[in-house]
Amino acid sequence: MTHPHNESPVNPLPPVVVALALVIFGVELVFTLGARGLAGGPAAIGWRSDWMERFAFSDRVFEWMRETGTWPLEHLIRFVSYPFLHWNFTQMLFAVVILLAMGKIVAEVMGAVRMLALFFLGSIGGALVFALVLNDPTPLVGAFPGDYALIGGFTYLLWLRLGAAGSNQVRAFSMIGVLMGLQLVFGLLFGANNYWVAELAGFCTGFMLSILLIPGGFTRLLSRMRSR
Structure with a gap:
């Protein structure tokens, strides 16, 4: 029996969340040290740009694959490799903070495998929409689409909880509303x-997938729809 005084006041982070965050952090740390000449020698200065060229998601590469009907693995991997690349240390740090916060909640409810599925499928969904809707030559990088998929999962969890309590379920979308609003402000201020x-x-991918990934989530949704 564990003595209450020996129990941690903070629930530990799920190992899968920590591992994913460490990989993202480690990649950026290597780039940062290389750019400052602290690792890898003179060639390390170009590590970030080299990896961006090889592993960032590119709309131009995607359009080339669509037009030619060829889907080489070296380019398909970009759908799941771009979340590990960031333009700078600050961007990575914000992405990791969101990953740790949202990943903990989602992994504790859905489990480690479903949390990873939500993160990577959300990243894939984000890249697909980015390529299909826009014609942007800027490479897509960063863990934020995957993070937003986890926010979508959290939103669905909150939506279910508010519904069970008889509260206004629209409140579940307050977080995504605030985040999108902040992005608009930062975009106006900094470009x-x-x-x-x-x-x-x-976010939309994560929210919709959560209906299937949360244990009993689809059954709850059907029962609520039938009750109306």
């Missing part, structure tokens, strides 16, 4: 990019 399209698509 906007089109990444919000991928992030919003990631």
Whole structure:
């Protein structure tokens, strides 16, 4: 029996969330050290640009695959490799903070495998919408579409909880509303990019997939629809 005084006041993070965050952090750390000449020698200065060229999601590469009907693995991998690349340390840090917060909640409810599925399928969904809706030559990088998929999962969990309590379920979407609003403000102040399209698509992907991934989630949805 565990003595209550020996119990941790904070629930530990699920190992899968920590591992994913460490990989993202580690990749950026290597790039940062290389750019400052602290690792890898003179060639390390170009590590970030080299990996961007090989592993960032590119709309131009995607359009080439569509037009030629060829889907080589070296380019398909971009759908799941771009979340590990960031333009700078600050961007990565914000992405990891959201991953740790949302990943913990989602993994504890859905489990580690479903959390990873939500993150990567949300990243894939975000990249697809980014490519299909826009014609943007800027490479898509960053863990934010996957993070937003986790926010979508969290939103669905909250939506179910509010519904069970008889509360207004629209409140579940307050977080995504605030985040999109903040993005608009930062875009006006510091210059906007089109990444919000991928992030919003990631959120929608995560929300919809959660209906299937949450144990009993689809059954609850059907019962609520029938009750109305």
